[in-house]
Amino acid sequence: MTARGNQALVDRLAATIQARVLSGQIASGSRLRQETLAAEFGVSRTPVREALRKLQSGGLVHVEPNRGAVVHGPSAREIREAYEVRAELEGLAAELAPTRISDEQLERLREAENLFRRSMGSLIRRRRNGKTSDWTAESDWEQANNVFHQVIQEAAGNARLLAIIETLHLSFPRALSWAALSESSHLLEENIEQHHRILEAIERRDPQEARRLMVEHVRSAGELVTLHLEQAGARQAVET
């Protein structure tokens, strides 16, 4: 088999494996056996190996000589470090965005805000009915969050910045944010309010304020996530 479509097979393999890891379909710490993946995708080991190399560079998997690839489960410290960097970079994006953002992009931000409010509403409604998890709210919030941050990064007009933030975002499993946020509706409300204030600052064309708010926003999200993670780790340790 040879390259079909315009992008290489290897890249699609890498993307698929990455997606599975990030979605939690493949757990942290799992060994990724080349033979298994190859059979899974109906290809030989050769492209699988190259795909794993690519992912290695991204830090998503660790490849030890003669031992193969394992999914890298990031420590709380690593996540904290990543958020520290992310806060800075998203802050830069928020600072650059107000002077360059288009009306169409602003409109998308406002749509994201509506989606935020919808996820909030459905979370509260479900909570009242005693349900603990809520897929609708989760996917709404996650989509809104993705759109919100991505649009700002696009508006910043710096491709390199975009790429690095993307790498950071893809280097450890998703859904951590939501897991932490949905603990209480107060946290979610706070989070949505932060997004709202950032949007306001951008509409006001106030780079410094947009930056300040964004840095604060990402930092607080990072603290929530690491806290949640450490608690989960502690809980797991007790159970074991």
Place this chain on the structure above:
Amino acid sequence: MTARGNQALVDRLAATIQARVLSGQIASGSRLRQETLAAEFGVSRTPVREALRKLQSGGLVHVEPNRGAVVHGPSAREIREAYEVRAELEGLAAELAPTRISDEQLERLREAENLFRRSMGSLIRRRRNGKTSDWTAESDWEQANNVFHQVIQEAAGNARLLAIIETLHLSFPRALSWAALSESSHLLEENIEQHHRILEAIERRDPQEARRLMVEHVRSAGELVTLHLEQAGARQAVET
């Protein structure tokens, strides 16, 4: 042949190819033929291909399907974008460093400063003698610069931050800074003075000032480099 030493063959290949590209030994825009590289290193194409995949992730080479790998020659815009991001990240490192830096690391910074002054001296001396290029000054300055920035990044104590800055640093050919700086001894003097003021701020344990100075320093270096590059490009365009 199989993995000798503790790190994989693929990683050594990738590092070697990367080094050759960065040092200018392999020009931007060159095609990297797998067969040639394989023969060069006395291995088969398989590990070479994996190494190229790794480099692809770093953005150093572009791999087009069925067309092979070419060394990515960054545009002035890309370099400008990279410096914009780098300024932010090195600023963060400079902000974090003062509170965590060790005496030993401070000592290394002071040594770097001496090396800076030495490169300055030897540049001026050579200039008087009418020589246009100066390998001693170049390597001194480059080493001092590497040490200076690396120590600060280490002192920041954030491995992720370090890794990202490293990636930025390795994604386009070196020696650009020196090429731009050595145009005039005034520029070099200014540059060394900036380093000096950053060190002072760190010794004073003044995070905000260290950050401000570092951001300014990297930005001005970036402007120099892009300016130099655009001039060189224009000159080349005229000659062609």
Place this chain on the structure above:
DNA sequence: TCCCCGTCAAATGGATCCAATTCAGTGGTA
């Protein structure tokens, strides 16, 4: 009973082989 060593299956790493694609050069035709 516990520890050490040898053997063997399983998995990775590298080399080689074959297929598919690209691109340059050529020849034919309008």
Place this chain on the structure above:
DNA sequence: TACCACTGAATTGGATCCATTTGACGGGGA
């Protein structure tokens, strides 16, 4: 003469084959 289609070498992509390493299992000895 200009343009298009065809052909063939060069090169990449994927599959297969073989060597090496790892780690587990089991037997023997202290």
